[in-house]
Amino acid sequence: MKPILTLTLVLLSIVILPKYTLSFCGFYVAKADSKLYNKASQVVIVRDEDKTVLTMANDFKGEPKEFAIVIPVPTFIEREQIHIADKALIDHLDAYSAPRLVEYFDDNPCAPIIAYEAMPAPPALGRADFKKSHLGVTVEAKYTVGEYDIVILSAKYSEGLETWLKENGYRIPKGASDILGSYIKQKMRFFVAKVNLKEHSKLGFSYLRPIQVAYESPKFMLPIRLGTINADGPQELFIYILNRKGRVETTNYRTVKLPTAMDLPLYIKGEFADFYRAMFNEQVKKENMEAVFLEYAWDMNWCDPCADDPLSTKELGDLGVFWVNDDNPQPLWLGPGGAQDLFITRLHIRYDARHFPEDLVFQETGDRTIFQGRYVLRHPWSGDENCEAAKMYKRQLRERQEQEAQTLASLTGWNINNIRKKMNIEKELKTDNKKWWQKIWKDQK
Amino acid sequence: MALNLGSVEFPLRFMRYDPRMYQITVLSALLVYGIGWLDFEISAVNASVILISVLLTQYICTYVFRLPKYDPRSSLISGLSLCLLLRTNSLLLVIVTAFITIMSKFTLRWGEKHICNPTNFGLVAMMLITDLAWVSPGQWGSTAFLGFLIACLGGLVVNRASRSDVTYAFLVFYITFLFGRALWLGDSLSIPLHQIQNGAFLIFTFFMISDPKTTPDSRAGRILFAFLVAAGAFVVHFVLYRTNGLLWSLAFFSLFTPLIDLLLQGHRYEWRTISKPILKEQVIIQPQRH
Numbered sequence: 001m002k003p004i005l006t007l008t009l010v011l012l013s014i015v016i017l018p019k020y021t022l023s024f025c026g027f028y029v030a031k032a033d034s035k036l037y038n039k040a041s042q043v044v045i046v047r048d049e050d051k052t053v054l055t056m057a058n059d060f061k062g063e064p065k066e067f068a069i070v071i072p073v074p075t076f077i078e079r080e081q082i083h084i085a086d087k088a089l090i091d092h093l094d095a096y097s098a099p100r101l102v103e104y105f106d107d108n109p110c111a112p113i114i115a116y117e118a119m120p121a122p123p124a125l126g127r128a129d130f131k132k133s134h135l136g137v138t139v140e141a142k143y144t145v146g147e148y149d150i151v152i153l154s155a156k157y158s159e160g161l162e163t164w165l166k167e168n169g170y171r172i173p174k175g176a177s178d179i180l181g182s183y184i185k186q187k188m189r190f191f192v193a194k195v196n197l198k199e200h201s202k203l204g205f206s207y208l209r210p211i212q213v214a215y216e217s218p219k220f221m222l223p224i225r226l227g228t229i230n231a232d233g234p235q236e237l238f239i240y241i242l243n244r245k246g247r248v249e250t251t252n253y254r255t256v257k258l259p260t261a262m263d264l265p266l267y268i269k270g271e272f273a274d275f276y277r278a279m280f281n282e283q284v285k286k287e288n289m290e291a292v293f294l295e296y297a298w299d300m301n302w303c304d305p306c307a308d309d310p311l312s313t314k315e316l317g318d319l320g321v322f323w324v325n326d327d328n329p330q331p332l333w334l335g336p337g338g339a340q341d342l343f344i345t346r347l348h349i350r351y352d353a354r355h356f357p358e359d360l361v362f363q364e365t366g367d368r369t370i371f372q373g374r375y376v377l378r379h380p381w382s383g384d385e386n387c388e389a390a391k392m393y394k395r396q397l398r399e400r401q402e403q404e405a406q407t408l409a410s411l412t413g414w415n416i417n418n419i420r421k422k423m424n425i426e427k428e429l430k431t432d433n434k435k436w437w438q439k440i441w442k443d444q445k
Numbered sequence: 446m447a448l449n450l451g452s453v454e455f456p457l458r459f460m461r462y463d464p465r466m467y468q469i470t471v472l473s474a475l476l477v478y479g480i481g482w483l484d485f486e487i488s489a490v491n492a493s494v495i496l497i498s499v500l501l502t503q504y505i506c507t508y509v510f511r512l513p514k515y516d517p518r519s520s521l522i523s524g525l526s527l528c529l530l531l532r533t534n535s536l537l538l539v540i541v542t543a544f545i546t547i548m549s550k551f552t553l554r555w556g557e558k559h560i561c562n563p564t565n566f567g568l569v570a571m572m573l574i575t576d577l578a579w580v581s582p583g584q585w586g587s588t589a590f591l592g593f594l595i596a597c598l599g600g601l602v603v604n605r606a607s608r609s610d611v612t613y614a615f616l617v618f619y620i621t622f623l624f625g626r627a628l629w630l631g632d633s634l635s636i637p638l639h640q641i642q643n644g645a646f647l648i649f650t651f652f653m654i655s656d657p658k659t660t661p662d663s664r665a666g667r668i669l670f671a672f673l674v675a676a677g678a679f680v681v682h683f684v685l686y687r688t689n690g691l692l693w694s695l696a697f698f699s700l701f702t703p704l705i706d707l708l709l710q711g712h713r714y715e716w717r718t719i720s721k722p723i724l725k726e727q728v729i730i731q732p733q734r735h
Contacts, residue, residue: 158631182630218686245576251688252640254586256484290586357635363688366577367486367534 030269031307032276032373033098040236042090042210043222046320047243047364050216053320057090057210064147064195067208068170070226072188074217076140077152083212084146089319090210093240095308097296097346099258099373101272102305106381109393135160140189146209147200153190157181161190169194173229183223214320222360228353234289239347239360242321247297247367248345252358254291255347258283258373259411265404265423266377275375278412280348285413289355296346297371305374316342343368401425464600465518468652471596472525475644479529485584491539492528498543499524506551519563519658520547526564526652530645531571533578542567542578555703561696562656569696572689580689585644593644597651610664612655614671619650622679649691661702663711670705673698 034040044055060067136156143150155161158181165172170192183190193211227235241248249255259279268275283293300310316324324342349360380397383390405423409416420426476492479485503520506512523546531542546567550559553566571578585593623637640646654660654674661667677694681687 178631178633182632185630220686249581249583251581251583253583254483255581255583287586357633357639361688363579364576365532365579365581366575367532367579369534 030101030272031095031098032100032273033094033307034236034238040238041227042094042238042240044090044093044240044242044319045222045362046322047220047241047248048323050218051214051322052217052220053212053214053322055085055090055210055212055319057087058208060208064200064208065197068194069192069211070165070170070172071191071193071213072183072223072226073152073191073213073215074188074219075215076154076189077191077213077215079141079143079145081214082143082145082150083214084148085210085212085318087207087209089311089315090240092308092311092315093319093344094238096303096306096310097240097298097344098307099260099276099295099375100305100307101264101269101375101377103269103377103379105379106393108381108383108385109389110383110385110387135164137161137164144196144199145211147195147203147205148193148211149196150211151192153192155180155184155190158184165192175229176226179225179229182225188223212320220362220364222362224351224356224359225353228351228356234350234352237349237351239345239349241345241347241362242300242316242319243343243345243364244323244341245364245366246343247294247365247369247371248347248362249294249365250292250347250360251363252361253356254287255294256283256287256291257294257371258348260371260373261376262407262411263376263378263400263404264408265401265419266379267422268375268408269377272375275408275412278414280350282411282413284350289350289352292360293348294345294371295348295373296344297367297369298344299368299370300342300344398425463518465522467600468522469518469525471600472522472529472648472652474596475593475648476525476528479585479644483584483586485529486532486581487528491533491536494536494539495527495531495543496521496524498540499527499547502544502547506547510551519550522652523547523563523567526648527567529648530564530568530580531578532581533571535577538571538575538578542571545570558702558706559659560702561699562653562659565653565692565695565699568692572692580645580692582643582645582689587639587642590642590644590647593647597647600651609655611660611667611671612650614668615650615654615675618672618675619678622675626679626683646691649695654695659699659702661705661709661711663706663709666702666705666709666711669709670698670702673701 034042040059042057042059044053046053046055056069056071058069137160138154139151140154141152143152153161153164155164158177161180161184162172162177180190191213195208222239224237264275280293284291300316303310311319313324321342349356378400381393401423402425405416405419405425408414408419480487480489480492499520500517503517504515507515524543527542527546531539533539533542546563549561549566549570550563553560568578568580572580620637620641623640624634626632627634627637654671661670674691674694677698678690681690681693687693
């Protein structure tokens with residue numbers, strides 16, 4: 001019964017979405033996840049209606065006692081609204097949604113053409129105290145959660161808040177005062193966290209775990225302005241948004257899809273990380289550093305090809321996907337068009353104060369079209385049969401390789417001659433100088 | 446208002462007879478730019494279906510509502526605006542939106558006027574009915590903003606006889622609100638500047654709120670209307686924290702246009718068409734007292 005069901009599902013998926021089936025199979029070989037960047041922040045936003053769960057991870061590498069964050073939040077935050085997450089959750093989400101490299105192997109051109117084989121089914125889804133200070137700053141609550149000491153502040157004046165933060169050992173960069181003032185007037189609270197060294201050593205983690213905050217607010221935004229003040233150069237930010245409706249985009253910046261489904265030279269297999277970084281640089285340049293890049297938009301029931309397994313019900317619950325739990329688990333994989341109750345949007349942003357003056361504002365769209373950053377390697381057929389088709393294949397192969405070199409050069413800005421050299425192909429494709437009519441009558445001298 | 450056409454070159458003169466021709470040209474150019482360079486999420490198929498649907502609906506309505514003749518110009522403007530703003534993956538929803546956009550002109554009427562700008566009504570109705578249609582205000586970016594602005598301002602020059610006052614008033618009020626907010630918050634002025642450098646904002650200001658067939662008849666009424674729409678949009682964005690405030694606000698306050706007309710009476714607008722004889726010093730707006 002089971003094989004029949006599987007086969008039916010596979011056939012169904014082919015009938016419903018033949019284009020999809022044909023274009024996406026291939027063997028996954030590598031991914032370009034956020035670890036390629038030295039200083040990248042990662043934020044997971046789980047959102048349904050106004051209910052929001054924010055998970056923030058920072059790859060802070062200094063001494064824990066040096067770590068401190070100030071995050072504007074739209075509401076007061078109770079102790080129960082804060083949680084410390086496992087870093088592995090974000091790593092898994094990052095790996096699952098990362099741009100990926102896949103490879104294909106050309107068939108023997110001399111062999112008869114066989115009808116397209118159905119792709120294998122993707123794997124099933126694994127399953128306070130209130131104290132008013134003279135500065136106009138109110139400490140609304142103080143919590144120790146995991147390795148962090150957290151304070152929720154509200155303030156009347158930015159200068160007061162700045163002084164309070166400085167007095168309490170937070171290093172506030174110059175220029176923060178104006179931005180803090182703006183958030184104060186917008187009635188934002190401040191979520192301020194430091195590492196509690198005693199708890200940190202007791203827990204024994206060698207890194208700082210992500211902080212999670214759950215709140216309810218119509219504001220669907222991410223404050224990035226404070227982060228731009230003391231940054232030396234542009235910053236890298238990855239945002240993963242998990243929601244029910246569909247793809248999420250920014251309403252105050254252009255959201256642009258990363259170039260995808262390009263055929264690349266084979267040697268990229270060993271240099272995928274370099275390729276991805278160079279390609280992203282080029283795209284940022286092309287958009288004058290004013291755009292947000294879409295890297296992945298997918299129904300979280302499945303993936304194809306999978307850079308990593310979809311997240312289990314438990315992992316999703318831990319990330320704050322409150323509508324998926326043991327009583328209401330993510331359904332088993334049903335393929336495209338299956339039960340759809342969780343959609344992921346992965347955005348990658350390189351930002352600084354000049355190009356991103358405003359905080360990011362998001363909106364959910366009804367767009368459930370799947371998208372992934374996916375790059376393709378096509379291994380040539382290496383047989384030695386010598387039929388007509390094989391001769392034709394070899395001619396086309398050379399053109400294809402030249403095309404791959406040009407694609408790579410235009411995506412990354414790399415020198416085309418260096419690319420050709422690495423590919424072991426001649427400098428220029430020898431062009432056929434014959435006029436078209438000279439090719440018609442082959443017996444003519 | 447009088448127009449002297451004696452010294453004007455032919456193309457400009459042609460467009461001056463009917464400002465809609467200029468609008469169609471600018472909107473078409475924006476659409477080509479949006480699809481070709483900004484990767485707008487609208488396929489050529491969807492755009493064609495929108496345009497065919499609006500023209501077809503207009504054609505059918507011409508017969509059903511016994512209009513003297515078929516005039517595709519206004520519906521083409523509505524269709525092009527829908528192409529620029531409406532986003533959906535469903536062809537059916539595209540057709541439904543085009544249909545209700547044009548139908549609203551014929552059915553939602555108060556006296557001689559239709560109540561809502563058709564494109565505005567079509568978009569807001571669809572956003573209310575379904576999650577599967579949306580407007581993407583951020584997709585324009587600010588790179589080509591200056592070009593858009595010049596094209597839109599060009600419209601005001603060519604079109605100076607029509608009711609540009611509502612556009613000017615709206616620009617003044619809305620920009621004042623945005624800059625006022627930034628000054629009050631102590632924000633850098635690059636923030637409100639970034640907020641207005643947006644193609645969707647320009648389309649709204651120059652092609653939607655300015656629709657002479659739906660704005661109040663009197664100048665005082667139009668300025669009041671512009672104020673209300675600007676204030677409403679501001680509230681949606683910065684108090685309710687929802688997107689597309691301009692569209693929601695215009696749709697809401699359009700419902701009050703009959704009331705504004707009742708309180709502040711003025712001239713009714715008529716599109717000037719090329720078929721009517723043009724004489725030197727001819728009055729382009731034909732006043733109809735009521």
